[in-house]
Amino acid sequence: MEFLRKIEEKWQKRWEEARIFEANPDPVRPKFYITVAYPYPNSPQHIGHARTYTLADAYARYMRMKGYNVLLPMAFHYTGTPVLAMAKRLAENDQELIKDFVNIYKVPKEKLKELTEPLRMARYFHEEIKEGMKRIGYSIDWRREFTTVDPHYNRFIEWQFHKLREKGYIKRGSHPVGWCPKDGNPVGQHDTQGDVEPEIGEFTLIKFKHGEWILPTATLRPETVFGVTNIWVNPKAEYVKAVVDGENWIISRDCAEKLTYQNRRVVVLESLSGKELVGKTVENPATGDEIYILPADFVDPKNATGVVMSVPGHAPYDYVALENLKSEPSKLTDYKLQVDVVKNINAISIIEVPGYSEVPAADVVKRMGIQEQTDPKLEDATREVYRHEFHNGKMKANTGKYAGMPVAEAKERVKRDLMASGKATTMYELLNRPVKCRCGAECVVKIFEDQWFIDYGNPEWKALAHKCLEKMRIYPEELRVQYRYVIDWLHEKACARKSGLGTRLPWDPDWIIESLSDSTIYMAYYTIAHHIKEHNIQPDQLTDEVFDYIFLGIGNAQQIAEKTGINQKVLEAMRREFLYFYPLDSRHSAHELIPNHLTFMIFNHVAIFPEELWPRQIVTNGVVTMEGAKMSKSFGNIIPLREGLAAYGADPIRLSVLATAELLQDADFSPAVAKAMREKLEKLYRLVVQTTETVGNAETERADEALTTIDKWMLSRLQNHIKKATEAMEKLEVRKAIQTILFELDQDLQWYQKRVKNCGKTRTSIVKEVLKTQALMLAPFAPHTSEELWEIMGCGGFASLAPWPKPDETKVDIKAEESEALIMEVLEDTRNISRATKTKPQKVFYYTAAPWKWDVYLMALNKSMEGKITQSTLMMELLKNSEFKSKAKELADFINRIIEEVNQIPAEKKQRLIMIGQINEKQVLREAEDFLRSELNAEIAIFEEDEPQRYDPKSKARLARPLRPAIYIE
């Protein structure tokens, strides 16, 4: 571990000193521009974050070795409210947060106090993350670093929003948000107790008339209005009579207050108890039916209006409440209600759904054994009924013009129609209430007026986005449909908030552009960020004209230079650099960002930049799990990256997050994997050291000595692995690449070493060639180890900058590969026999197939290329040859034994065997004799099957087949 750490530090220092990852425009080299979603510095990064960044880095390193001038920059996303919320919690001495900071994130206690200042917190984690990125060895050009609260960047975002507005993509309107009435602020997930995201739903309020008063029943299923049998109120709750936007409503007291947040004019007249309402009748506005108001405890006055319509046929709550009421007639008399009134209320069936009876609510309630309206299982029951009815249900004949309509459609239609005729309205409510603000107050829904939106619903804009998408490479390709879907489905997106860090909307500075909107085209900014720093350009010099010139080529450099005081040469250099690196060649992120960030990136690029500068590729990956479990603070299974690096080392961590899954899948991290990776690297290191030493003092190889089959085999296999790894890398299949480079190649090398160990002449030049290639191919994934090995082997220069190996076709030797396969097969067969007979071999005899068998075999292969062969046709063919006439019986026997096998060999392999022709098996076995002897721990004798002086007491020799020598063990 110590030793790994030293290597890491050594190479990180050297890279930095040599500035090899600083990319500058170079017209003679092709460029490759890669970016990863910048991190949000409200906590340190953990192993999970490392996957996307490491993937991008490995890709960058690979492309660099392929000869591209690769740019991989990094910045920090300060925008938004989470960091404010966290700082505030810290300031308020939130013990839970402090515990997380100290225990999980290892923030020194004495630091905590200064982190109560939001910017300080962001800077602290910014540095923490940056340090982690350096220590894991990312090949980032740090000169271009910035944060999204830098005033220069603010200017850039202002320019972007001016552009969007010019194009007509910015809109204004109202929209609901979670709201803390006490703080007077919108609440997001990080503002609530227990970090719950406020889920806002739109209830339909259906106006049931009671004389001149209206009881607005709140429902999420307006289509069930046809199945209403009664109205529920909570007899113990407080209701009010109130004038709401000029209408007389009876609603819960809580509701009256909430409505004021939803921009309704509410005048409360008098209060009354729920009990007073019970027994009265109201009119169903959809059917005209006269129905009763009945009492139910499950009705929550804090939820929406506190008035609920009862649909016992399709709502489990209603069904159970009604049954409860029927079973307790005494309760009814309390309210001076006729017992019969309730007895005669029966569920009305209005929806038919496959797999359920007339009354789905009853089915589910009975199945779940629910007795009481307070039973929490009712939530599940409701969900089940809703799910089935919504997706598979059809409206029945008793629903008027909606009859036959799928429920999903009827739901919208009924709502629309009721609203159009003034019989319904809507109200927002938190679906997962109660949601408590961290201050303790219960959150409500507030309608924000004059909110600013980006209009992703614009059809022409969508068309451009689609066009861009279809031209892009998407990895993994399977997810392209997801992008298509998201482009179609996006609509207006609120793009500014009243609080948080970031850039103010230039034309309405009360608003701050939110984080998903100020992070869509910043890849362009990286191309000039270092110029701005280097030339000390001030924010106010960065006018829209400047950006227009740099990014769009609009205007005249000289005039802009005069106007802004920015040196004309610098302006031109920025324009050139932008044009050199743009368009973006590869964008990287986790695929959870497809529904927002990544698609927004496409939209904003197509809105602002000309087509030739649209992004070319997006790569997304799954998340990292921790020993199979999702990583989360509450599980306590988060390993901060710095901690992981300290425990396992940079290269093992890099390999761990890349080698366990391909892009689409989640990668599973575990200490065992990291440890295994580390051991693998250490082993490789020892081997390299040992090999290098051997070269130093062993007798120099004679260059003229011919390569043996096993040597050729090793070299041939090496070419295969290079090819396979390269093909995998081209498709971002890093798992496969690592598998090949680190494991498969290694296995072959081990086999090679084992094979040559006993013949006394290890060819270190071949081992070295393998190791050098392996070290190079390891560079994208385990760059520190790779550099160190490269240096030990005396290769000079940086492995990181060396060319990626190319397969040498002249070293591909299929004959050697087949010959070696023969040895493996023979060894395995021998062991198998020994096992089956339970004998420990003293002496093993091999008999290779006679030449005539080879002739027959090859002929059979040839014949079978045209189609399936049979014994008889082959026999007839062969008997034309006089040589075989004499041994027809033997021939038939032999063909019989090979025919099935030959027919099963894949065409490709047949082709190969035919090309190779006869292999001198005896010689191949002879070469491996020492090896076999030591492996089997037995004497070895090799004969050709009809060699006269052979020893063959059990007449095994005649069983010999090409590539399957006969074996006799004693």
Add this chain to the structure above:
RNA sequence: GCAGGGGUAGCCAAGCCUGGUUAAAGGCGCAGGCUUCAGGAGCCUGUCCCGUAGGGGUUCGUGGGUUCAAAUCCCACCCCCUGCACCA
């Protein structure tokens, strides 16, 4: 529901796109052996069932189908995971 991913031997996990070289890589665990004063580590061998000769039998969520041949292709079904926004 829509979209995506997945279900492979005791466990983790490859293979599936491009059907046959696959009883199915690799790792962990387990068993035996070597090494060691011992422990540990390392190395070797084995690890679906049967088998005194390299063989046979039964396997890759379930059920069908295509094919000379299916873990791999097609159809149906079951189960698990993720996303479905205004939040970074």
